[in-house]
């Protein structure tokens with residue numbers, strides 16, 4: 001598709017279309033917004049954060065050092081990679097360091113059998129059996145208990161994926177949900193039910209089904 | 221209601237009304253939820269997946285979550301129907317294409333304003349669609365549905381992490397707010413890259429019509445939030461309604477005015493060339509059609525074409541898609557046959573529109 005030869009005289013961005021960019025990526029091109037190296041507007045330190053704001057057609061540039069940028073509330077974002085890429089890379093990184101740590105711990109504990117060592121404990125979910133490696137490959141967790149099993153590794157990841165957010169803010173289920181302990185218990189009961197059906201013990205399965213029903217209702 | 225009846229018109233999101241419909245095609249909100257006690261879909265065995273499906277059927281269909289719900293079991297629906305649902309944005313590509321035997325379904329509202337996917341990446345993925353900029357209305361609807369379901373089902377939820385989802389990028393509110401924008405003037409003036417950069421800087425994702433990666437076809441851009449943890453639903457909605465969308469609308473409007481004032485001949489050329497080609501071509505590919513429709517849509521919005529109405533254009537955006545074409549013709553067609561059929565469908569829809 002051909003583009004109209006209009007880019008040499010483009011419209012100005014609207015009211016406070018704010019763009020914060022790292023200088024290396026700052027490339028507004030023909031309008032001459034290109035940022036050159038300069039000092040912070042408020043002190044003598046080199047400016048590391050640049051933004052252009054257009055208010056009523058007037059261009060207002062800001063050039064600030066890290067400290068003043070933080071005070072102005074201009075967010076600091078060094079990473080511009082798409083979130084999925086970020087996640088994959090980060091999970092890989094975490095996995096590697098987790099593995100290293102695990103190996104160190106295993107060495108320290110010497111004769112302990114793999115699978116029983118405390119070093120392994122954090123790296124496979126006790127409820128669904130998902131290993132951290134499997135999570136690394138697919139970026140998907142296996143069950144709600146995985147959030148506890150991998151809590152330590154997840155916190156860093158979540159912080160990066162969610163602009164620093166690590167705690168839920170927002171909607172809470174009306175009934176405040178089933179308590180987390182009960183959710184775990186429910187998971188275990190369903191697992192036993194599944195095993196009972198597998199071994200064709202239908203009497204036990206029927207009993208467990210009733211148990212689950214009444215347990216769920218008691219949770220309300 | 222059945223799938224067959226869908227093909228004579230566009231769905232809710234292409235209805236072409238609603239606030240700011242000249243630029244905002246549609247507003248969509250999606251919530252991801254899982255049922256406590258079951259592993260997530262990717263770790264659940266077939267029996268558990270069946271059980272989740274049955275539970276959802278009970279609470280959505282038997283207990284009438286909404287008045288008219290169409291339940292489609294995707295295991296026994298033909299591939300063409302599944303593709304049709306993808307084109308209408310009622311299910312994801314992933315949901316349409318999962319292994320044949322995987323127990324999964326979608327519950328759709330008659331007017332297509334909502335859809336609930338069961339056993340996609342999460343047990344429940346519900347969405348509400350509205351045309352134009354109607355995020356608040358969409359949120360009220362979906363929030364109500366969520367409350368109804370939650371009074372019957374135990375959701376996987378933790379105080380710390382909120383609603384638990386299979387992928388940690390959705391955890392917390394589990395909300396995905398997105399708007400589909402038609403930005404032909406920003407594309408023509410080469411300004412669109414700035415919008416992309418600004419959006420990326422605000423941690424928003426920018427995708428094309430069908431969620432594909434980089435190049436948006438037909439100048440249609442979907443902008444959605446990526447942060448779901450540590451920000452409330454209201455904050456995310458407010459970001460969109462008061463900051464992001466109004467600014468992009470204003471920017472697109474400025475670009476349209478600039479085109480009108482500074483390059484009216486070139487602009488009219490684009491618009492009328494599009495109409496002429498669409499009215500007369502005999503063989504047409506999807507991408508070309510979407511691009512031409514985009515220019516024609518701009519022309520109608522700016523009053524440069526008066527013989528075509530918006531509804532016709534909006535319908536064509538959808539009806540010229542591969543699955544829709546084949547559904548309308550009631551036969552499966554090779555890509556070559558489709559290109560011919562597509563051109564002929566467009567000609568018949570535009571035959572009364574005069575070239576001005």
Ligand SMILES: [Zn+2]
Pocket residue numbers: 040041042043044045064065066067068
């Ligand atoms: Zn300073």
Ligand SMILES: [Zn+2]
Pocket residue numbers: 125126127128129130141142143144145146147
């Ligand atoms: Zn798990």
